[in-house]
Amino acid sequence: MANEMTTTDKNEVDLQGGEALRSGPVYRPATDIYQSDDRVVIVTDMPGVAPEDVDVTLERRVLTIRGQVATEPPEGHRPFHGEYGVGDFERVFTLSEDIDRDKITARQAAGVLTLELPKAASAKPKKIAVGAA
Template identity: 60%
Template sequence: MAQEVTTTRKRDVARTNGGEPSTAAPIYLPDTDIYETVDHIVLVADMPGVAPGDVDVTLERRVLTIRGKVPTEAHDGYKRLYAEYGEGDFERVFTLSEEVDRDHIEASHKNGVLTLKLPKAESAKTQRIEVKAA
């Protein structure tokens, strides 16, 4: 039903402010689980540090793109001695089959986890065919 297009864990991109290049920052692929029910495909993406208002979900043709912007935290008065936590935004791209009802997709965000509910089109649902005695 859904197929992953992007395969790298992170990539560096040049951030721009009004066309001016600035420092490169990593773009992370959020860890994602995909489940299937009788009526839906459910996509769950982990985006820690992303507020609900900083999530962007777009669907263009069959390409579903999810993005999450993480605000940069400035620690005034501190000098970084050691860091394991990488700061960066999230992005993931999926190609959907034609069997998704694109007009009824639902998105919710709670505690840094984005959940997308992709309803199956009627033509994609399992159909029981009655067998009649001849």
């Protein structure tokens, strides 16, 4: 399951032919993928992205994660020194047919987005009972 997922492989995503959220760099966030018999879990780091600025879409078998970082300094402040490269995030995965599209969930806490992708019943391992002849 996890090895069937593909993604971009550059730290900065090239959006030629894609859709940019705004001008500026778009980064490929660090992502871990875990798998069990009944689900795949995708954990993606998107520091500085508020939950309302995360966009997760699934079109056909393509799962797209986008996040927009707020670039405004806190009220009453102006930029003085900056080392954090502000930009948006995007990650794209191609899912296998084994995912139950209708039961995917997403939650975000402390800049980490967690997606749970349950496997379809037909993809789960099935124990077959053996009877005596």
